[in-house]
Amino acid sequence: MSLTNASPADAARAAKSASHVLATLSAEARNDALTAIHAGLTAARDEILAANARDLELARQAAADGKLSASLVSRLDLGKTGKWEDMLKGILDVRDLEDPVGRVTLRTKLDDGLELERVTCPIGVLLIIFEARPEVIANIAALAVKSGNAAILKGGKESTESFVAISTAISNALSQTQVPNDAIQLVTTRESIPQLLALDRDIDLVIPRGSNELVRYIKENTKIPVLGHADGLxxxxxxxxxxxxxxxxxxxxxxxxxxxxxxxxxxxxxxxxxxxxxxxxxxxxxxxxxxxxxxxxxxxxxxxxxxxxxxxxxxxxxxxxxxxxxxxxxxxxxxxxxxxxxxxxxxxxxxxxxxxxxxxxxxxxxxxxxxxxxxxxxxxxxxxxxYGFGTEVGISTNKIHSRGPVGLEGLMIYKYKIRGQGHVSAVYGEGEGKKRFKHERLAV
Amino acid sequence: MSLTNASPADAARAAKSASHVLATLSAEARNDALTAIHAGLTAARDEILAANARDLELARQAAADGKLSASLVSRLDLGKTGKWEDMLKGILDVRDLEDPVGRVTLRTKLDDGLELERVTCPIGVLLIIFEARPEVIANIAALAVKSGNAAILKGGKESTESFVAISTAISNALSQTQVPNDAIQLVTTRESIPQLLALDRDIDLVIPRGSNELVRYIKENTKIPVLGHADGLxxxxxxxxxxxxxxxxxxxxxxxxxxxxxxxxxxxxxxxxxxxxxxxxxxxxxxxxxxxxxxxxxxxxxxxxxxxxxxxxxxxxxxxxxxxxxxxxxxxxxxxxxxxxxxxxxxxxxxxxxxxxxxxxxxxxxxxxxxxxxxxxxxxxxxxxxYGFGTEVGISTNKIHSRGPVGLEGLMIYKYKIRGQGHVSAVYGEGEGKKRFKHERLAV
Known part of the structure; x- marks a missing residue:
């Protein structure tokens, strides 16, 4: 993970490049990275909680001045009973889920020596925009690495010190692994949001985690697909x-x-x-x-x-x-x-x-x-x-891709591979002298 | 099918209502409608080819004046050897494909008497914008009915007479079936396109079939998801x-x-x-x-x-x-x-x-x-x-939902059904005295 000072456009381009490497890593390499993140956060516990305490101090002052709600202050607090432990356990839980990458979902023999295969693969670059809860950053980093997606993370300003401390620990941990540093990037300035939402060439999916207003703002201000729901009526x-x-x-x-x-x-x-x-x-x-x-x-x-x-x-x-x-x-x-x-x-x-x-x-x-x-x-x-999905990215009310509670599967797409022996298309057809496709469904 | 004079907003709202009925029809009812469309078009052959001849006449004049390309004129011609027969055969081919609606893709026993099921269902309302080829209208109507989706169709102006003749025949045929009349609507005015592209509440997916320029224009001018590709490099x-x-x-x-x-x-x-x-x-x-x-x-x-x-x-x-x-x-x-x-x-x-x-x-x-x-x-x-998909809606270069050649499956989403016996959520959890979920994967 890198705490980026790059422009949003450069950050997104670097994330896209990193996503191409991440997509080819083995399940073992991605799981090793999750083990490393878990160890790194464990070792950095004191620094992270100290940073969180500074965020909390500012937030409590703001709440006392009536500028912040008490419930937001409560969500900020990483020191609450069980919250830190849950965050760390969550990383190992995600690591131990079934690998979502490279699952063959269709195999067809098109002709002798010509085989079609549909294989799950990561979507590419996710943009995650979330509000106060600092533990979300570890959760999302884990989901991204597990699913082979790069991610750009933008958290709420009230948790900035916590985010920076957590992302530094994750960054140090990832530098020992095969996951490229640019695969997970943290953006801290609020001004970057509109710029990121315009980068539909390099960012493939936006996942907002926060209030209805946040989701509605994002849906109305981007052409990148948004996974989530504004309303739950x-x-x-x-x-x-x-x-x-x-x-x-x-x-x-x-x-x-x-x-x-x-x-x-x-x-x-x-x-x-x-x-x-x-x-x-x-x-x-x-x-x-x-x-x-x-x-x-x-x-x-x-x-x-x-x-x-x-x-x-x-x-x-x-x-x-x-x-x-x-x-x-x-x-x-x-x-x-x-x-x-x-x-x-x-x-x-x-x-x-x-x-x-x-x-x-x-x-x-x-x-x-x-x-x-x-x-x-x-x-x-x-x-x-x-639902038994082990983890949840959010609940989608979209009509395409993923609907309802979305787990790791919602962060995947697929590609078609064909393995041939020099096959050309022009010899197939309905006319005389043309070859017919066999289209035999094979076991997956 | 109705040839609508309604405003785009009213047409889309009517299509949405019709989609809710269409989504509940049995496979038999949808297949019967396809048989009826086939019969209706067969019976209306002469009127349709006469209307097509009028379109062709105008197009040939425009081509002679240098206002239209010769290849467009050629694509208009329904009388070309085999084209009419292919169009009719295509309807029966689609009818005979496996039903994509109601397939159970996941079943989980959450607890005794509490079962989760993921079932394929139609997306809702499709907006199909296409250029010259008049046979596309029959093809798309067949795909929409088969997949249980309502569709709003907007064809190129050069084929208007052909479209109206074909849609009249389809409309008459559908009126004898359980498919609601508003489920397939034809829009003929070019001015309606920007209005339709703004209706992201009632239209769920746009499928452009035509030039790179058409696709690019649509992608840049709507927040509705677009299935397709502008470029093939x-x-x-x-x-x-x-x-x-x-x-x-x-x-x-x-x-x-x-x-x-x-x-x-x-x-x-x-x-x-x-x-x-x-x-x-x-x-x-x-x-x-x-x-x-x-x-x-x-x-x-x-x-x-x-x-x-x-x-x-x-x-x-x-x-x-x-x-x-x-x-x-x-x-x-x-x-x-x-x-x-x-x-x-x-x-x-x-x-x-x-x-x-x-x-x-x-x-x-x-x-x-x-x-x-x-x-x-x-x-x-x-x-x-x-690829052996039987039919093709288009080829998608999107990173979510459907990628590559898209068949009927690309017109489907899913919903989760839960069947319980009065189960409540508050009794489940990790704490003492709480029930645990069973999360047993069941055969589908």
Missing amino acids: CSIYLTASADAKLAADVVVDAKTSYPAACNSVETLLVQESALTTVFPAVASALAAKGVELRCDAASKAALFPEITNIKDATPEDYNTEFLSLTLAVKTVPDLSAAIAHINTHGSHHTEAILTADQAEAERFMSAVDASGAYWNASTRFADGMR | CSIYLTASADAKLAADVVVDAKTSYPAACNSVETLLVQESALTTVFPAVASALAAKGVELRCDAASKAALFPEITNIKDATPEDYNTEFLSLTLAVKTVPDLSAAIAHINTHGSHHTEAILTADQAEAERFMSAVDASGAYWNASTRFADGMR
Whole structure:
């Protein structure tokens, strides 16, 4: 890793060159580099925590002056119980994942002696823009090295001292390995962001990790593909056939287990015929957890006068990611209306249906236009660790490449290799005297 | 299909709605629609060819006035031997391909009664912008219906009458099927292109089919992902160990079998030690086919005075897609220099090495940053039909989603389904009393 003073354009070009070397390293060489990073960070623990303490000191002053939120200060703190250890363990966890590079996903015999192979390979150069958490830098460096991608990292200014200390340790560690120094670069000036976002020739993918505003800014200001999501407007459709206890448990988990998460539920769609049967128990359970409901007239009437923590929903509430203990509630006549509502108002993140009817559940899961479609389970399961991917780059609501929680696989593309013996194309065709392709699918 | 007079925004919104219905149709329903399109076009043959004759008449006049190229007029002609039949056969070919929708590509048991599944599904709404060839409209409509994607089609103005006649026939045919009428829409006004390119909320992918200029214009004027390539600057690296006859055959095929194709070779890199051994035979074979060589000093000296059809190469020649019987030649000391040249000057399309040394070939194929990397085979094999994909949407030089020749698979994304029994997330974790995920990989 290098802490670059180069211009963004030079940094990106150097990263691209390094990516071409990194792409050809063996799994062993890349894993050795991860072992070296782990050892280097372990040895530099004191310097890094001291640097982090300086960042924290400044941040606490800024918070006291009302210029920074307390939650940001908390996210900065590498000294919190377990955080340092988790960061280090994360590097070895990534190292021990299955190698994503060089996996053959298709093999076809085109003709005698002429074989086509599709092989996974790294994308190239990633630009990662993130906010406060300093441990992300180690996590991302590990993911990049493991996947054979070069990375340019831009962290938030509040963590600058921590970033520099961590990147110095990583840089020293990598200099003992086959990974080129320019493969991981740290950029510290905020002014560099617009310049980096313009470098669509050398940077292949942008991964923002931070607030909705950060992601939205990036998506609107670059032609480089962006992997991520700005919004997480998840809905649950509660049907009349759902078990009341099951429904209350799932909706309470989806709303209250981490309200600020992107996979928390923001809109509850209630089937009209469930209003006076299943819905009141769900609403009571939510009220007991302090959730404020924003109801349409029909759902409000169904609860009156038992539940009092209710406001009238405005149209905007059905387009709002509250990220708090607030839930919009809307009555719909049937499955089609629920699907139509989700496909109009949702953010293509994660949607759930609560029903005892399998056919209805399958129709819902097939029809909602979202990266996750669940039956009788909480939307909060939308997460790379929970899916068993070992690590997570982010959650994508894109319609191409990667969707939903993205693990190492999302950092890969493929290339086609052909091995021939001097084969030429002109002899193949449909006409007389022309050869035909064999197109035999081979085992991979 | 509808021939839309709606505004681009309304057309795109209607296509998005239709895509949600199309995505849930069974393979049988989609295949039935393709059978209906085939029958409808067959029945409307005379009207369509008459409309095409009117387009041709105007185009021939424009060509006579010097306003249109003769090759464009030729591409317009649906009456050319075999073209109509190929167009109709193409629809049935697409119908008979394996269904790309609903394929399960991952199954994981997260916990008892809680199962994760990754399933292929359509991307949503495609915008296809193409130039003269009227048969493309039938081809694209077939691909869209088969893959469950809605499509907005914008064809070149020279084929307007043909497009309208074909789309009317397709529209009548689809009205007898379960495919919603708005799923395939034809837009005829050129002014609509910038408006459509701005609709990144409703349009998920743009596929341009036409000249480099068209693709470049589209890439520069939209934030919607674009699948395709502007340039095809393919190289071949000729090493000293290559068999002279094999090398001459491959290079001649790659340069001369269809010089205007994107997968034709544009730069020949010659290993220094091959200059006086293998290279002269290759150069003679090219000269015999009328190929003009643009040589650096060393390669020119190696041919002098035997071959006369040689010009001095300028630096720009190594960045030029000639699309004609012209080939840039450059001498390089070794494999690393050849790889570095390709990764700097290439367009990430298709590159080949000619060598008898397997280790060298494997290193080349692993290191060149291109969608196709070939050993002892012509670059002209880079083609969806030749790869055995049955059909081709285009050839992508993108670094994400799809790369190389793109078949139906490139029009698909996936979603994650979870089937639970009321599972909530909060009970899982690392702490005491928390449940652990099982993460058992299941057969797909």
